[in-house]
Amino acid sequence: MADDARLWVGFSGGLDSTVLLHALRRLVNSDQLRAVHVNHQLHRESPAWAKHCQQVCAGWGVPLQVAQVVVSDTGGKGLEAAARTARYGAMADVLTDQDWLVTAHHADDQLETLLMRLMRGSGPQGLAGMRVCSTQGRLQIWRPWLEVPREMLEAYAREKKLAWLEDPSNSDLALDRNYLRHTVVPQLRARWPAAVTAAARAARHQESASGLLAALAAVDGDPSADVLPVATLTALPRQRALNLLRTFLQRHGVSPPGEAQLTEGLTQLLGARSDRQPCLAWSDGQLRRYRGQVYLLPPVDLFAPPVASAIVWDGQAPIRLPAPGGRLSLAVSAEGGLDPGRLSNGIEVRFRQGAESIQPAGMSCHRALKKLFQEAGVVPWMRPHVPLLYADDELVAVAHLWTADHCMTRPGTRGIQVQWHPGARFQ
Numbered sequence: 063m064a065d066d067a068r069l070w071v072g073f074s075g076g077l078d079s080t081v082l083l084h085a086l087r088r089l090v091n092s093d094q095l096r097a098v099h100v101n102h103q104l105h106r107e108s109p110a111w112a113k114h115c116q117q118v119c120a121g122w123g124v125p126l127q128v129a130q131v132v133v134s135d136t137g138g139k140g141l142e143a144a145a146r147t148a149r150y151g152a153m154a155d156v157l158t159d160q161d162w163l164v165t166a167h168h169a170d171d172q173l174e175t176l177l178m179r180l181m182r183g184s185g186p187q188g189l190a191g192m193r194v195c196s197t198q199g200r201l202q203i204w205r206p207w208l209e210v211p212r213e214m215l216e217a218y219a220r221e222k223k224l225a226w227l228e229d230p231s232n233s234d235l236a237l238d239r240n241y242l243r244h245t246v247v248p249q250l251r252a253r254w255p256a257a258v259t260a261a262a263r264a265a266r267h268q269e270s271a272s273g274l275l276a277a278l279a280a281v282d283g284d285p286s287a288d289v290l291p292v293a294t295l296t297a298l299p300r301q302r303a304l305n306l307l308r309t310f311l312q313r314h315g316v317s318p319p320g321e322a323q324l325t326e327g328l329t330q331l332l333g334a335r336s337d338r339q340p341c342l343a344w345s346d347g348q349l350r351r352y353r354g355q356v357y358l359l360p361p362v363d364l365f366a367p368p369v370a371s372a373i374v375w376d377g378q379a380p381i382r383l384p385a386p387g388g389r390l391s392l393a394v395s396a397e398g399g400l401d402p403g404r405l406s407n408g409i410e411v412r413f414r415q416g417a418e419s420i421q422p423a424g425m426s427c428h429r430a431l432k433k434l435f436q437e438a439g440v441v442p443w444m445r446p447h448v449p450l451l452y453a454d455d456e457l458v459a460v461a462h463l464w465t466a467d468h469c470m471t472r473p474g475t476r477g478i479q480v481q482w483h484p485g486a487r488f489q
Contacts, residue, residue: 070096070097105231173250191208278302286313292331394476
């Protein structure tokens with residue numbers, strides 16, 4: 063952890079985060095400690111909870127950032143998961159890349175997490191539970207109390223006479239974690255008093271096993287690469303190919319689909335004819351095969367055309383294209399490029415409708431975009447999203463890939479370079 067990194071406590075106002083913030087303010091320099099409270103707006107008392115957190119932080123001299131989120135679309139994963147996703151997204155907007163989010167997850171939380179993942183049939187990666195240090199997107203997360211039982215936090219809070227909030231939703235047994243906390247875990251602890259510490263020990267064992275599987279995946283291939291070669295997966299025994307594919311997804315921050323779907327998907331990705339483009343799609347992503355490579359893509363319909371109408375653009379400031387089209391801008395270059403005079407009447411950004419052609423610089427005749435895309439290896443799912451630049455109703459450039467030959471500047475004169483940064487994989 064860098065010396066100038068700031069620690070941001072995820073502060074809900076509940077017992078756990080109140081104890082965490084109270085303890086850290088005695089251990090961390092005041093200029094390094096911050097708190098962030100996320101108002102999910104799911105309860106009528108949410109504004110009062112945010113005010114409580116502001117009062118506590120003001121009394122303790124800890125700067126607090128309050129973020130509001132709207133939790134509306136659960137995406138079929140449940141309210142808890144939707145709220146968690148919204149919460150981490152809001153925190154990522156507040157913290158910098160050097161900052162750390164500190165959460166008050168403790169050993170009892172770890173037991174509940176392991177039980178929930180066990181019921182989902184998770185493998186070693188999932189059954190390793192929460193890590194002391196991990197990432198969520200670009201967030202760096204530190205959970206210092208994963209092996210500390212909640213009863214110790216309660217004892218600390220009573221000793222220091224701390225005040226905290228009680229969220230009434232914590233007693234709602236319709237929520238899976240609450241059901242485990244109030245119904246299952248008490249019975250487990252009554253029968254096995256060391257259940258919490260045993261779960262922490264089991265999580266460490268699973269983390270070790272998960273590390274070995276990741277090391278095996280690194281021997282079998284490169285799970286950190288942008289793509290996986292079909293030949294690499296085909297040469298491996300089925301279980302090792304599945305392990306490499308699963309590790310590939312995890313390295314890119316994507317939760318793999320269930321075992322049955324992943325196994326069937328691997329069969330399709332490897333077994334389809336060479337002229338096919340098989341796809342494994344699930345709620346968190348897509349795997350597509352093209353020209354002997356497996357690509358990881360976001361969970362959206364990439365084949366849907368973005369817009370039928372043109373986007374009028376003056377070329378001065380960068381523009382954001384319809385997802386997943388990315389960002390488009392122009393830059394002056396001393397090495398030549400598109401003749402600025404051709405853009406004097408403005409630019410229209412369009413997308414493929416079919417039958418477009420251009421005579422690329424250095425070529426002697428017009429070529430159909432379909433052929434150019436094929437020869438350049440542009441992946442099929444990105445072709446509908448490649449921006450086409452028109453001036454005076456003439457196609458003058460295809461993103462940064464090709465510029466019309468007769469629209470180029472003379473050698474040694476300044477020109478315009480098109481810069482396109484697509485929002486999805488483009489090769």
